Amino acid sequence: MKQLRNNVIRAGLGALYLTGAHYLLRPIFAGVGAIFMLHHVRPRRDAEFQPNRHLEVAPEFLRAMLGHLRSRGVDIVTMDEVHQRLIERNFSRRFACFTLDDGYRDNRDFALPVMREFEAPLTVYVASDFAEGAGRLWWIALEAVIAKTSSIEAKIGDIATRFDTSTPAAKQAAFDRLHDWLRGLPGEHDTQREIGALCARYGVDQTAICRELCMSWDELKPFADDALVTIGAHSITHCNLARQTEEIASQEMAVSRARIEQALQRPAVHLAYPFGDKISAGAREFALAYAAGFKTAVTTRPGMIFRESADYLTALPRVSLNGNYQDTRIFPVLTSGAATAMWNGFRRIDAA
Numbered sequence: 001m002k003q004l005r006n007n008v009i010r011a012g013l014g015a016l017y018l019t020g021a022h023y024l025l026r027p028i029f030a031g032v033g034a035i036f037m038l039h040h041v042r043p044r045r046d047a048e049f050q051p052n053r054h055l056e057v058a059p060e061f062l063r064a065m066l067g068h069l070r071s072r073g074v075d076i077v078t079m080d081e082v083h084q085r086l087i088e089r090n091f092s093r094r095f096a097c098f099t100l101d102d103g104y105r106d107n108r109d110f111a112l113p114v115m116r117e118f119e120a121p122l123t124v125y126v127a128s129d130f131a132e133g134a135g136r137l138w139w140i141a142l143e144a145v146i147a148k149t150s151s152i153e154a155k156i157g158d159i160a161t162r163f164d165t166s167t168p169a170a171k172q173a174a175f176d177r178l179h180d181w182l183r184g185l186p187g188e189h190d191t192q193r194e195i196g197a198l199c200a201r202y203g204v205d206q207t208a209i210c211r212e213l214c215m216s217w218d219e220l221k222p223f224a225d226d227a228l229v230t231i232g233a234h235s236i237t238h239c240n241l242a243r244q245t246e247e248i249a250s251q252e253m254a255v256s257r258a259r260i261e262q263a264l265q266r267p268a269v270h271l272a273y274p275f276g277d278k279i280s281a282g283a284r285e286f287a288l289a290y291a292a293g294f295k296t297a298v299t300t301r302p303g304m305i306f307r308e309s310a311d312y313l314t315a316l317p318r319v320s321l322n323g324n325y326q327d328t329r330i331f332p333v334l335t336s337g338a339a340t341a342m343w344n345g346f347r348r349i350d351a352a
């Protein structure tokens, strides 16, 4: 399923680029701006098995994107400024905003220096458990389990299933299958229990993964003090909010915000929903974020920002800078909005 989706995106982006259709679609779908979504920014690695590669871009790709936007006279702004322009209906200039999810240390080491070259601001959404070193990044734990084994067993629907993980292709196939299975389990605790069992069986330490990859509060403090950096909330545990009771979901939002504000001594008024797709954040979560007092909240639903987005400040779409497509030829396609418009069936607002 994921492979099919990737092929569609790749064929779509390629087709849009080659036909020049993005130039024709531009006036209709370019919107007033875009919020770009990234996760890791770090140098490319050689390993053949990198199932989470879509979540990372190389510093030079980020630099090329910033250069492209600057050359087109696009303002690169903070989330506060996005909010301000939307509520004032100030759309005299196009804008772009760079957001990075989870709070990875590479954001400080590789993204910030590139952003600084352009004096461009960035927003980093921090899951508070990650900053405390207690986060469970199960998608990376699954990668680690599969990377170190040549065969693994998992109980899927009470049936012990063995997966060949001896070659990069077999590892990728096993990852896709197990990733979809873990995401599809009924509750967050089910996902955590199953990945916890796999980690215990194959000797992967989830806490060590969190500490290796994520900035601690002590590291976040000076990072947040940088004039270019805004810190936003990203829940406490990085759970699928839509699967939680209303009480827990609002706690995940409010407590994560309070922890950030307490640790960093600055306001955290912007939110990113963990996972952020339709099955993780919908109408209830948009209302909860609004009630919790967040100025904006971003999803991972693909789309540009339009004038109408001002009425959906806690359901803002983003444009993913996807590590699988680090080809500078797609920049005009991404900024034209044609790719996300195609994905959305040419609707401008998707906030249901």
Ligand SMILES: [Zn+2]
Binding pocket: 101, 102, 234, 238, 274, 275
């Ligand atoms: Zn996240």
